[in-house]
């Protein structure tokens with residue numbers, strides 16, 4: 001068994017508040033992550049978590065950008081409990097075609113709607129007529145009719161999507177949420193084909209996510225900073241850090257070639273599948289899998305189970321292969337350190353892989369690309385938009401392990417190709433996926449919602 005050092009991720013439940021929770025806060029009501037000013041018309045984003053996952057990451061950058069452009073923006077985070085997040089995770093998997101549509105039973109939908117209904121008074125006391133509210137993802141869609149009834153203009157942005165036929169799951173969600181979808185003045189998806197078919201074409205918008213190249217997650221780091229961050233985290237040393245848990249047999253050698261995947265511990269990210277890729281890669285290639293501490297993302301209840309499967313997969317490897325795999329679990333309680341560590345890991349990597357089975361849009365891939373990394377990504381969902389095969393990275397079939405290994409090896413063995421693809425990746429990302437572009441997309445959506 002691999003040794004476990006530091007605080008054992010996933011074992012320390014509930015002792016201290018979750019990130020985003022506040023002292024004395026009533027956990028049945030939303031909280032302002034960022035309160036808008038009174039007076040002028042407001043643009044209020046609403047989602048399920050202030051940290052962890054792509055939407056939270058995106059909103060931090062987007063709000064900075066919208067605020068500096070002079071908009072009166074706010075961000076509210078809804079409350080939830082285990083039963084609510086179990087339903088929202090099912091909705092997420094259904095939209096990815098990764099759950100049995102029969103599981104969406106009426107009793108679950110009742111739980112979902114009850115939890116949201118009790119939060120409407122909070123909004124009623126804060127929103128004024130003609131505020132524009134952007135509800136993010138299925139967790140908040142249920143609020144649309146009530147917020148519209150309060151006089152707000154309602155936009156729903158769905159960051160989830162997959163190339164699956166409606167009868168594999170999405171159709172079930174669209175049918176169950178017909179009323180909520182018709183209450184939205186505009187619906188935004190990452191690709192046109194992810195839009196619910198019942199929404200009139202004039203109300204449908206497409207907006208790909210974006211990153212902030214100047215944020216701690218992406219800003220330039222000197223080689224000395226990268227070394228210090230990885231040393232402090234205990235990846236390249238035997239140190240222990242209070243906010244990072246590393247599982248490895250020995251520190252990552254300085255001269256190892258590194259393949260990295262960063263994800264939430266979600267079944268669709270296929271971390272166990274990434275581990276299996278180590279078999280057959282050259283002996284100096286090491287694999288680093290990094291993810292958020294799974295106890296810290298309230299709307300992601302499957303993290304511990306996935307982490308357990310990751311450990312089982314590790315245990316089944318030969319001792320030689322196991323010694324080349326490093327697991328890093330990062331706390332969100334120290335968000336800037338977390339972002340800098342992710343940044344350092346991405347810059348240390350020779351190749352960044354995203355072997356997702358489905359993916360609406362992978363911010364981790366965009367973050368790697370803006371750093372000039374060579375990427376290998378699954379040819380699914382939004383990743384097909386981000387990576388242009390052979391131009392700025394490689395696309396692979398995530399179910400074909402040999403295909404993934406051979407794309408990794410091709411890049412690992414050819415530094416010149418890595419540099420060329422990486423440089424193109426950086427240019428393409430700066431051109432297509434930065435915050436000013438997303439803020440401009442929003443201007444069009446908001447104008448339509450206000451018509």
Ligand code: UDP
Pocket residue numbers: 052053054055057217262263264290291292293329330338339342361362363364365367
């Ligand atoms: N992330 C992070 N720390 C971690 C793991 C992930 O900050 O330990 C961030 C990552 O950098 C990215 C986001 O979480 O910004 C994940 O977004 P993505 O779109 O790739 O996937 P999602 O979690 O939304 O499915």
